Amino acid sequence: MRTKNLLKALTICAILSSLAACSNNKSAESSSPNNSPIQASPSATSSPKAQETAKGTKINVTAKEMVFQLSSATAPAGPVEFVVKNEGKKPHEFVVLKNDLPNKKLPLKGGSLDEDAKGLKNLGEISESKLTSGATQTLQLTLTPGRYLLVCNLPGHFQAGMKTEFTVK
Numbered sequence: 001m002r003t004k005n006l007l008k009a010l011t012i013c014a015i016l017s018s019l020a021a022c023s024n025n026k027s028a029e030s031s032s033p034n035n036s037p038i039q040a041s042p043s044a045t046s047s048p049k050a051q052e053t054a055k056g057t058k059i060n061v062t063a064k065e066m067v068f069q070l071s072s073a074t075a076p077a078g079p080v081e082f083v084v085k086n087e088g089k090k091p092h093e094f095v096v097l098k099n100d101l102p103n104k105k106l107p108l109k110g111g112s113l114d115e116d117a118k119g120l121k122n123l124g125e126i127s128e129s130k131l132t133s134g135a136t137q138t139l140q141l142t143l144t145p146g147r148y149l150l151v152c153n154l155p156g157h158f159q160a161g162m163k164t165e166f167t168v169k
Ligand SMILES: [Cu+2]
Pocket: 091, 092, 093, 152, 153, 154, 157, 162
């Protein structure tokens, strides 16, 4: 009886498969970009595309203990407006660095990122005195193609996870 039911179920699935119904889920999963380490914030739209405005590309950033969440981890070259909201309880900073390091190993100094290391260049930042708990601050930069790091380099924060990669194409 069980075998018969199983065969029946398999047959139904086979028929549905031929109508491309059973295989829909599988193809949707395999085509999704699930290799990105950066998670969109829950309030972001389902579209992973960067939001382009008259001022350039707008990237919404949520800062909290101890992570940054981006509406998009990439942007086209040109003006980029980072809108950073601190949803944490502590003050945080937001530092944008051009990353020309040849490998993934990041130079540390005293447990924080060594922003003065060769291969890194600080392009701009929002200080912790402005990015207090609940505050929203913007940082506008004109970015060229390449790799970037977005970090909070307050003591302990970088190593706790407040770092994320950003790519300009
Ligand atoms: Cu921080």
